Structure formats: C-alpha cells, structure tokens
Amino acid sequence: MDTKVVFQDAGQFATAMLAVFAVDISTGKEAEPIPVLLTTSDAVKQSAEQFLRSGEFKASLGETLLLHNPGSVKAERLLIVGLGKAKTLSVDEVRKGAGTAVRAAKPRGIREMAIAFPEDRAVSDEHVDSLPYSMTARALIEGAEIAEPEWDTYRSDRKDLSVYTLTLVAKDGEALVTAEIQQGFSEGLIYSGAQNFARELVNEPGNVLTPTELGKRAKDMCDAAGLTCEVYSTAKLTELKMGAFAAVAQGSAEPPALIVMTYTPEGGVANDAPVMGLVGKGITFDTGGISIKPADNMEKMKYDMAGSAAMIGAMKAIAALKPSVKVIGVVCSAENMPDGKAFKPGDVVTAMSGKTIEIINTDAEGRLVLADGLHYAKTLGCTHLIDAATLTGACVVALGYNNVGLFSNDESTWEKFMAGIPKSGEKFWRLPCTDDYRDQIKSQIGDIMNTGGRAAGAVTAAMFLKEFAGETPWIHLDIAGCAWNEELKPWLPKGPTGIAVRSIVEWVRSYGA
Ligand code: BES
Ligand code: MN
Ligand code: ZN
Numbered sequence: 001m002d003t004k005v006v007f008q009d010a011g012q013f014a015t016a017m018l019a020v021f022a023v024d025i026s027t028g029k030e031a032e033p034i035p036v037l038l039t040t041s042d043a044v045k046q047s048a049e050q051f052l053r054s055g056e057f058k059a060s061l062g063e064t065l066l067l068h069n070p071g072s073v074k075a076e077r078l079l080i081v082g083l084g085k086a087k088t089l090s091v092d093e094v095r096k097g098a099g100t101a102v103r104a105a106k107p108r109g110i111r112e113m114a115i116a117f118p119e120d121r122a123v124s125d126e127h128v129d130s131l132p133y134s135m136t137a138r139a140l141i142e143g144a145e146i147a148e149p150e151w152d153t154y155r156s157d158r159k160d161l162s163v164y165t166l167t168l169v170a171k172d173g174e175a176l177v178t179a180e181i182q183q184g185f186s187e188g189l190i191y192s193g194a195q196n197f198a199r200e201l202v203n204e205p206g207n208v209l210t211p212t213e214l215g216k217r218a219k220d221m222c223d224a225a226g227l228t229c230e231v232y233s234t235a236k237l238t239e240l241k242m243g244a245f246a247a248v249a250q251g252s253a254e255p256p257a258l259i260v261m262t263y264t265p266e267g268g269v270a271n272d273a274p275v276m277g278l279v280g281k282g283i284t285f286d287t288g289g290i291s292i293k294p295a296d297n298m299e300k301m302k303y304d305m306a307g308s309a310a311m312i313g314a315m316k317a318i319a320a321l322k323p324s325v326k327v328i329g330v331v332c333s334a335e336n337m338p339d340g341k342a343f344k345p346g347d348v349v350t351a352m353s354g355k356t357i358e359i360i361n362t363d364a365e366g367r368l369v370l371a372d373g374l375h376y377a378k379t380l381g382c383t384h385l386i387d388a389a390t391l392t393g394a395c396v397v398a399l400g401y402n403n404v405g406l407f408s409n410d411e412s413t414w415e416k417f418m419a420g421i422p423k424s425g426e427k428f429w430r431l432p433c434t435d436d437y438r439d440q441i442k443s444q445i446g447d448i449m450n451t452g453g454r455a456a457g458a459v460t461a462a463m464f465l466k467e468f469a470g471e472t473p474w475i476h477l478d479i480a481g482c483a484w485n486e487e488l489k490p491w492l493p494k495g496p497t498g499i500a501v502r503s504i505v506e507w508v509r510s511y512g513a
Contacts, residue, residue: 001144001145001148001162001163001164001165001166002164002165002166003141003144003145003165003166003167003168003185003189004165004166004167004168005137005167005168005169005170005181005182005185006167006168006169006170007169007170007171007172007173007178007181008169008171008172009041009043009171009172010039010041010043010044010073010114010116010117010169010171011041011042011043011044011047011072011073011074011075012043012073012074013074013075013114013167013169014074014075015074015075015076015112015113015114015167016075016076016077016110016111016112016113017066017075017076017077017078017079017105017108017110017112017113017114018044018073018075018077018078018079018113018114018115018116018169019079019080019081019098019101019104019113019114019115019116020037020038020039020044020048020078020079020080020081020116021037021038021039021080021081021082021083021094021097021116021118022035022036022037022038022052022057022059022080022081022082022083023035023036023038023059023082023083023084023085023086023089023123023128024036024058024059024060024082024084024085024086025086025087025123026085027085027087032055033058033059033060035052035057035058035059035080035082036052036059036086036122036123037052037080037122038083038116038118038119038120038122038123039116039118039119039122040119040121040122040171041073041116041171042072043072043073044072044073044078044116046071046072047067047070047071047072047073047078048067048070048078048080051065051067051080052080057080057082058082059082059083059084060082060084061082061083061084061093061096061097062082062096062097062100062489062490062491063081063082063490064079064080064081064082064100064101064104064490065079065080066078066079066080066104067079067080075114077110079101079104079105081097081100081101081104082097083096083097083118086123086128087128089120089128089131090131090422090425091131091132091135091136091138091139091422091423091425092139092425094118094131094136094139094140094143095139095140095142095143095146095425095491096143096489096490096491097118097143097491098115098139098140098141098142098143098144098147098491099143099144099146099147099490099491099492100147100490100491101113101115101144102143102144102147102148102163102166103147103490103491103492103493104490105163106148106161106162106163107161109161110163111162111163111164111165112163112164112165112166113163113165113166113167114166114167114168114169115140115144115166115167115168115169116169117136117137117140117168117169117170117171117181118131118136118140119171132180133177133180133181133184134180134181134183134184134187135184135423136181136184137168137170137180137181137182137183137184137185137188138184138185138187138188138191139184139188139425140168140185140188141168141184141185141188141189141192142188142191142192142195142502143491144166144192145188145189145192145193145195145196146192146195146196146491146492146498147491147492147493148162148163149196149199149200149493149495150493151199151203151493151494151495151496153203154205168181168185187321190317190320190321191317191501191502191505193316193317193320194313194314194316194317194320194501194505195313195498195501195502196498197221197312197313197316198306198309198310198312198313198314198496198498198501199309199495199496199497199498200496201214201217201305201308201309201312201313202302202303202305202306202309202483202484202496202498203495203496204302205302206284206285206301206302206335209284209302209305210254210284210335211249211254211255211256211257211282211284211333211334211335212233212254212255212257213284214257214259214282214284214305214308214312214331214333215231215257215259215333216231217312218231218259218261218312218331219231219259221312221315221316222261222315222319225315225316225319225320226319227261227262227263227315227319228261228262228264229259229260229261229262230259230260231257231258231259231260232257232258232259232260233255233256233257233258234246234249234255234256236258237249237256237258237372240352240372240376241350241352242258242351242352242372242376243349243350243351243352243372244349244350244351244352244357244368244369244371244372245258245332245334245352245368245369245371245372245373246349247343247347247349247359247368248283248289248334248336248343248362248365248368248369249334249335250341250342250343251289251290251336251337251338251339251341251342251343252334252335252336252337252339253337253339254284254334254335256332256333256334257282257331257333257334258330258331258332258333258376259282259308259312259329259330259331259333260328260329260330260331260380261312261315261328261329261330261331262326262327262328262329263315263318263319263326263327263328263329264326265322265323265324265325265326265512266322269324269325269326273325273326274325274326274383274384274511274512275325275326275327275328275380275381275382275383275384276325276326276327276328276382276383276384276386276508276511277327277328277330277374277377277378277380277382277383277384277385277386278311278314278315278327278328278329278330278386278387278388278504278508279311279329279330279331279332279370279373279374279377279385279386279387279388280305280307280308280309280310280311280312280329280330280331280332280373280387280388280389281304281305281307281308281332281366281369281370281373281387281388281389281390281391282305282307282308282309282331282332282333282334282369283301283304283305283333283334283335283336283365283366283369283390284302284304284305284333284334284335285301285302285304285335285336285337286301286304286336286363286365286366287301287336287337287338288336288338288362288363289336289337289338289342289343289362289363289365290338290342290343290344290345290362291345291361291362291363292338292363293363300484303390303483303484303496304336304366304390305333306388306390306479306483306484306496306499307366307387307388307389307390307391307477307479307483307500308331308332308333308388309496309498310388310479310498310499310500310501310504311329311330311331311388311504312329312331313498313501314329314500314501314504314505314508315327315329317501317505318505318508321505321509323508323509323511323512323513324512324513325508325509325511325512327508328377328380328381328382330373330376330377330380331373332369332370332372332373333369334365334369336362336363336365338362342362343359343362344359344362345359345360345361345362346358346359347359348445348446349368351368351371351372351375351468352371352372352375352376353371353372353375353468355371355446355447355448355467355468356446356447356448357371357443357446357447357448357449357450358443358444358445358446358448358449358450359449359450360449360450360451361450361451364450364451364461366389366390366391366461367389367391367450367461367464367465368450370387370389370391370465370468371464371465371467371468372468373387374387374465374468374469374474375468378470378472382472383472383473384413384472384473384474384511385469385472385473385474385475386417386474386475386476386477386504386507387465387474387475387476387477388477388479388500388504389476389477389478389479389480390478390479390480390483391458391461391462391476391478391479391480392457392458392461392478392480393457393480394456394457394458394461395457395458395461395478395480395481396480396481397457398431398458399429399481400481401481401482401485401486401487402427402481402482403427403428403429403481403482404426404427404428404429404477404478404479404481404482404499404500405428405429405431405458405462405477405478405479405480405481406428406429406430406431406475406476406477406478407430407431407432407433407459407462407465407466407475407476407478408430408433408473408474408475408476409433409466409469409473409474410473410474412473413473413474413475414430414475416507416510416511417475417503417507419510420503420506420507420509420510421503421506423502423506424502424503424506425502426499426500426502426503427482428477428503431458431459431462432459433459433462433463433466433476437452437456437459437460437463438463440452440453440455440456440460440463441460441463441464441467448464448467450464452464458478461478462476462478475507477500479499479500482497482499482500483496483497483499484496484497485497
C-alpha cells in the first residue's frame with residue numbers, strides 16, 4: 001500500500017472514499033447511543049448529519065456506514081467508522097478503526113482511499129481525553145497496514161482486492177503538530193512493516209519454510225536492514241554443546257538453524273550498558289515427535305515458529321528505529337519429527353548450561369530449544385532476556401485468544417514491559433512462575449524433566465525456562481493463543497497476527513531512547 005499524509009480540510013480532499021471516525025458520547029449502560037464525528041470539517045459534518053441522526057448507526061467499534069455522493073464533500077463516498085464509547089477511547093481503537101476502514105474498502109474494489117485524522121478536539125473535553133498526535137498517526141498507519149493482507153498467496157483463484165493508495169488527511173495546523181503527525185506516520189510504517197514481515201513467515205507452510213529457509217529469510221532481511229546475521233546449523237549446535245536443541249532437531253531430515261541477528265547502535269555502547277536478548281522458538285513444524293500429536297488440527301502446527309517470527313520482525317523494526325541499545329536476536333529453529341533417529345521419552349540430554357534433562361514427552365520440545373537459546377544469549381553478553389513461543393496448549397486453555405501469557409523473574413523488567421502496552425495495544429496477562437512450582441519439574445533421573453504434569457501446564461513450562469534464564473532479568477511470552485487469528489474481525493483477517501512484535505520493540509526502545 002502506498003501511504004502518504006497531507007494537511008488540509010478532509011472535506012476538500014478528492015478521493016474514491018473518505019473514512020471518518022465517530023464515537024458514542026452517551027454515558028451509562030442503558031443510554032441511547034449519541035454518535036458524534038471526530039472531525040472539525042464543516043463539509044464532512046454536514047454530509048453525515050442527517051444519517052447520524054437517523055439512529056441506525058451506533059458508533060460501536062468496528063461498525064461502518066457508507067454514504068454515496070455525500071454532497072458537500074469532494075469524496076465520492078463517505079465511510080463513517082465507529083470507535084465505540086468516547087469516554088474510553090484509546091489509540092488501540094483508532095488502530096482498529098483504521099483497519100476497519102481499509103477492510104471495508106477491499107470487497108468494494110476501492111483502490112484509492114483516505115482517512116480523516118481523528119480530531120478528538122471536535123468533541124468537548126468532558127467526553128474525550130486528547131489522543132497524542134504522534135501515537136494516533138502511528139496507530140492509524142499500523143491499523144491500516146495490518147488490515148490489508150489476505151493470506152491467500154497459495155490460492156490460484158485469489159482476487160487482488162488490495163488498496164493501492166491510502167492518504168491520511170489531517171487538518172493543517174501548527175508546525176509542531178504536523179511534525180508530530182509526520183513522525184508517528186513514519187514510525188507506523190516501520191512497526192507495521194515489521195509485523196507484516198513476521199506474519200508472512202508464520203503464514204508459510206512447513207514444506208516451504210524449513211529451518212534452513214527461515215535462516216535465509218532472516219539473513220536477507222538483516223542484509224537489507226543493515227544488521228549482522230549468522231546462520232548456523234548442526235555443527236555449531238555440537239560445538240556449543242546445545243544438547244537440548246540438538247535432541248529436538250535430530251529426528252528430522254531438515255537440518256536445524258541457529259540464527260543470530262545483531263544490532264549495534266552507531267558509535268557503540270558503554271561496557272556496562274544493557275544488552276537486550278530476543279530469543280524465539282522456531283519450530284517450523286511440530287508433529288509432537290515420538291509423543292506424536294493427534295491428526296486433528298495438526299496442520300496448524302506450522303505456526304509453531306511464530307515466536308521466532310516475532311523476534312525476526314522486531315529486529316527489522318529495531319534496525320530502522322535505531323535505539324541506543326545493543327540488541328541480539330537468537331532464533332532456535334528445528335522441525336519436530338518422529339523417526340528412527342528421533343529423541344525419545346526417557347532419553348536424558350545435557351543442555352548447553354550443563355543441566356541434564358529427562359525427556360518425558362517429546363511434544364514439549366519448545367522449552368528444550370529455548371533452554372539452549374536463552375543460555376546462549378547470556379554467553380553472548382545479554383543482560384536482559386525476552387522470549388516468545390507458541391509454547392503450551394495449557395496457556396490457550398487458561399487465557400484463550402485475547403491475552404498472551406506473560407511470565408517474569410524480575411519486577412522492574414516486567415514493569416518496563418507493561419509500560420509500553422498502552423502504545424502497542426497488545427494484551428498480556430501475567431501468570432505466576434514462583435519457586436513453589438519448581439517441584440513439579442524435579443526429576444528422579446536428571447536435574448529436571450521437560451514436563452510438569454497436567455496442573456498449571458503453562459506455568460511449569462515457564463518454570464523450565466526460568467532455570468535457564470537464571471539470575472538474568474527475563475520475560476517469557478506464551479503466544480500460543482494469540483499468534484493465529486481464527487475469527488474474522490472487522491479490522492483483521494483470519495490467519496497470522498504477528499502478535500508481540502510491537503510490544504517487544506517498545507520494550508527494547510525503553511532501554512535506549
Ligand atoms: N507447540 C505446542 C503448543 C501448542 C499446543 C500450541 C496446542 C497451540 C496449540 C507445544 O510444543 C506443545 O506441544 N506443548 C505441549 C506440552 C505438553 C506435552 C507438556 C502441550 O501444550 O500440549
Ligand atoms: Mn510440541
Ligand atoms: Zn511446539
């Protein structure tokens with residue numbers, strides 16, 4: 001999508017479709033909705049007035065109303081997009097509203113459209129708290145760009161319904177305001193570009209995106225973005241004594257890939273400066289291995305590399321945003337297969353850290369590759385760790401599809417992560433990983449075992465990882481429920497979501513402004 005921002009009256013902008021946002025200023029549960037447009041353009045307000053008063057439009061989030069030849073404006077069509085209650089309006093609703101506008105244009109074959117920058121000042125202060133200009137512009141672009149892909153690349157009958165051109169129309173105002181909008185606009189393109197790149201990777205089937213192919217795609221991205229990137233395989237795993245990662249990989253005909261991406265700020269960093277370690281689970285297909293999964297829904301397990309896609313996407317954004325902090329991305333990629341050479345329940349493997357692990361279930365493979373990835377990141381000098389993984393079905397049972405499971409061994413690191421959430425708009429729910437759960441992964445045979453029984457499955461998986469994070473401040477994101485969107489939304493297609501990319505980038509930036 002070709003996007004630009006112009007500063008003028010939205011009503012005077014000639015376009016096939018102009019989207020304008022509306023909020024409901026009524027308060028209280030029983031109250032009749034009172035939709036109000038978030039624009040100060042008299043032309044736009046005039047065109048929509050009659051329809052807004054009809055009562056058929058409630059301005060709820062994701063609701064749309066399309067008017068043809070709307071009279072006093074230059075646009076051929078006016079699309080009114082609801083953002084929900086005025087009182088609770090957030091930038092995330094603006095993001096979803098922009099996505100809704102783009103997704104309303106697509107089935108109508110509209111190739112060129114515009115969105116009027118929401119002016120919360122059009123509504124009196126008692127209804128709306130002002131949205132920061134920069135963040136609003138960023139969210140608009142993110143929402144629009146994220147809504148655009150269809151994930152039908154492999155369909156021969158696919159119809160190209162893409163929107164080619166999108167213009168953000170903001171009122172001509174003070175220089176300071178226009179500069180802020182411009183800046184948010186550029187950042188929005190970076191964040192959404194990174195997120196869409198992650199989604200592309202997750203969308204690829206397992207026969208196309210092998211660990212080797214994932215390594216190639218990461219390397220190409222790094223070359224283009226100006227990051228250093230090394231892609232290693234079996235020999236390096238042996239050299240580093242990554243016994244846990246290697247055990248998972250050994251049953252597959254596809255060699256594993258250990259991907260190391262490095263961002264160093266221009267001018268370098270101080271010796272005692274933080275180094276952020278981004279570790280991703282990159283299982284390109286998870287059959288469960290010898291502890292094989294049932295056939296039902298197994299095809300979904302191509303998305304078991306979504307954690308690594310999030311990290312590769314985050315690195316792409318970091319390369320463009322250039323924070324003043326060093327960042328190392330480590331991806332552990334393998335295919336989990338049953339085979340004569342595959343690892344087995346009862347096997348004892350030695351992780352890179354030296355800990356011995358008794359394998360109880362070969363389907364608990366994600367924690368094994370991450371164990372070595374986390375330890376390796378520490379040896380590379382990382383002082384702060386974050387991992388993302390489609391780690392457990394138990395996390396999906398606990399939290400469903402709306403919240404990522406978050407675990408941490410450090411309060412201030414967790415607080416710093418949560419501080420970025422109002423910007424990213426993604427949802428995380430912290431679950432415990434305190435030492436009282438540790439007994440569940442104690443092993444008679446080795447130091448620990450790779451499953452902790454039925455109780456608190458997402459927690460015991462996190463407890464396993466915590467063993468390898470050790471004293472290093474660490475955050476674990478279990479994205480199993482949020483990495484794939486199963487239900488079409490007005491602002492989002494079905495398919496890969498690119499969850500956590502924006503929040504991880506936000507967190508990294510908070511360590512180097
Ligand atoms: N990739 C799966 C996690 C998963 C399962 C994600 C279902 C989404 C839906 C992971 O490797 C896995 O198989 N975990 C097991 C762990 C168990 C054997 C302790 C699980 O959750 O069932
Ligand atoms: Mn598994
Ligand atoms: Zn898995």
